[in-house]
Amino acid sequence: MSYKKHEEQLIKEFRDEVSKKLPLWLKLNATELRETLDELESHIWDKAEDLAKGEEPNAIHVREAIYQMGSPRDIAKEFKRRGTPKFYLSAELCPWYYKSLLIVGVIVLFTNLLTMAFTIGRSDNIGQIVGQTFEGIFDGFVTGFVVLSVIFIVLSMQGFLPEDIRSKAKTTKELVTKTIKGPPKAPKVKSVLPSQGSFLFEGIFSLTIGFLLIFFPYDNYSSFYPFDMTQLIPWLGLLGGIMIFKGVIKFSQALVGKHVRFQQIFLGLSLIPSSLNIALFLQLHLNSAILRQPLLDLFPGADIALYIKIGVIIIVIVTILEMIHEISRIIRLETRGFPELEMYETPRTY
Amino acid sequence: MMRNVKTFRPEALIGLQEFRSFVESFESELLRGISTLSVLSVIQKHSQEGIYGYQLLKELETETRSTLVIEEGTLYPILRKLEKEGILFSEKRDTKGRQRKYYLLTERGEKLLDHMKGFFSKLTEAIAPLMGFEIELPKEIFYCPNCANKINAKEYADGEIKFCNICGLYIEELLK
Structure with missing residues (x-):
């Protein structure tokens, strides 16, 4: 091994470490990794040349330059120290953490409720199914919470920032050089949620139909029905109960207005x-x-x-x-909020 | 500074782990911001040609008479962070058959540095009596009374600036 090769080998080992x-x-x-290592290597050569005092740097100089550079662990530690500490997470990753928790929570809720719906639909043991x-x-919430917490703590410890996760983030340079010409145009806003009036209407409609289905005096009007509804009445009562539940939620959504968190809960x-x-x-x-x-009596011969x-x-299916649409609304509310709120945010220019 | 003390009498206060770690932590916190400010100030001095990492450290050591020493391996994460934040930009140039990365301040970086310098100057001036000394800031430099931004009085005299470019305060009248 030549002398030059030995020096290069020392630097290569340092780069690898x-x-x-x-x-x-x-x-x-x-690319960034290569550039970082190249820059450290360039520094070592500069230092070694300095130590050699105008002579060709030898292995001793290179070794000394590497020593003064600090340990690979310390160098790496500085690269990890990027975020602002907040609990065990970096403050920069906290919004992502909360969003991930919300998304996982909603998915857990959705899958469990859907499973419950199909199980109840094919069984009579409702109490046990609801309990399960x-x-x-x-279990889903706890597992999701633990898994996400571990992932985000590790990412924070590694010094990850949101821009490392985003695939097509704008570079900071682009943001710096961005200037606004003329008055800013009002952005086209698409409402995430219907208006309060719509919620109110839906709430009142659902409550009215719900109460009607439960408390309607079916027996008094039996002569008007085209078929015998005796067996169907309890089913209609349950449908009424669900509609009242839905009506109360819609009514509450009308009351809370543009409160993001409450809207998400509802x-x-x-x-x-x-x-x-x-x-x-x-x-x-x-x-x-x-x-x-009863339907066969009305439509004889039909495949009811x-x-x-x-x-x-x-x-x-509907x-x-x-x-799914409601879930997307929860997520859109979390990521975008209400469009009206967005309009108050003015982009920074430098 | 405390990290540089390698030899001491065992019975000295510095020998106590608690004392040493407290002082080290204090110095580290204090130096974090000052290091960034000093690094940027050295880069500003090379606003035309730029400066590479090793040269920057050497200059910093000379300028501060070896008082402010940034560990060699930790300089590059700082530079990279400042570059990502749009305060610096870099250019690669071939020198002596090797590629070196030269750092320069962006326009935004220049403005930020003026503000950082202004704030640091006013802060040092304010706390100096507490330390038992006094500082008189140069008369030809104007500090924005609203945000402490450092503003070159010559630019004012030329009528180039009427407002503080950090906080937007109307400062033309204040100079008269």
Whole structure:
């Protein structure tokens, strides 16, 4: 091994050691990693040349330069010290952590409620199923909380910042040189939630229909019905209960107005009547006899079972889509807030 | 400073772990901001040609008479962070067959540094009597009374600036 090669080998070993210790966010960016190591190497050569006092630096000079550079662990530690400490997380990652918790929480709620709806729809042991659902939600929340906390603590310790996670983040330089010409145009805003008036209308409508379905004196008007509704009345009562539940939520949403957190809570709660709705229609499919015979009297020869099946499938699909839409609203509220609030934020220019 | 003390009498106060760690932590906190300010100030002195890491450390050591010493390995994370924040930008140039990275202040960095210098100057002036000495800031430099931004009086005299570029305070009248 020549003398020059030996010096290069020493530096290569140092580069490898530093590279191993560097935080993950830097290792994931190959260009930045190479540039960082190149810069450290350039520094070592500069230092070694200085130590050699005009002579060609030898291995002793290089070794001394590496020693003065500090240990790879200390160098890496400085790269990890990027975020502002807040509890065990960096303040920069906290908003991401809360958003992730919310998204995971909503997904846990959605999947458990959906599972509950389909299980109740095919079984009669409602109490046990509801109990299992709450257990599932609790377990899901705890698991999600623990897993996300561990992930975000590790990311904070590694010095990750949101810009390392974002795939197409604008570079800071772009932001710095951005200037606004003329008065800013009002952004096109699309409302995340319906207006308070719509909520109020939906709430009153659902409450009215709900109470009507429960307290309607069916027996007094039996002569007006086209078929015998005796077996269907308890089912309609349950549907009324779900509608009242939904109405109360809509009414509450009208009352809380543009309070993001409360709106998110009510949107989350609205998943419960939706899932119960699915369960109720699946139960109807399971016990289709309560509808089949009266409808056969009305439409003799028709394949009533098939029509009921198709109707239930459509209702279930529409309800699931509605639940997904509510979840997307929760997430959009978390990430964007209400459009009106956004308009007050003015971009910084330098 | 405390980290540089390698030899001491065992019975000295510095020998106590609690004392040493407290002082080290204090010095580290105090130096963190000052290091950034000093690094930027050295870079500002090379606003035309830029400066590379090793040269920067050497100059810092000379300028501060080895009082403010930044550990060699820790300089580059600081520079990288400042570059990411848009305070610095860098250019790669080939020198002696090696590629060196030269750092320069961005326009935003210049403005931020003026503010940092102004704030630090006013702060030092204010706390100096508590330490038992006094500081008189140069007359030809104007400090914004609202945000302590350092403003070159010559630029005022030329009528180039009427407002503080940090806080927007109307300062033309104040100079008269």
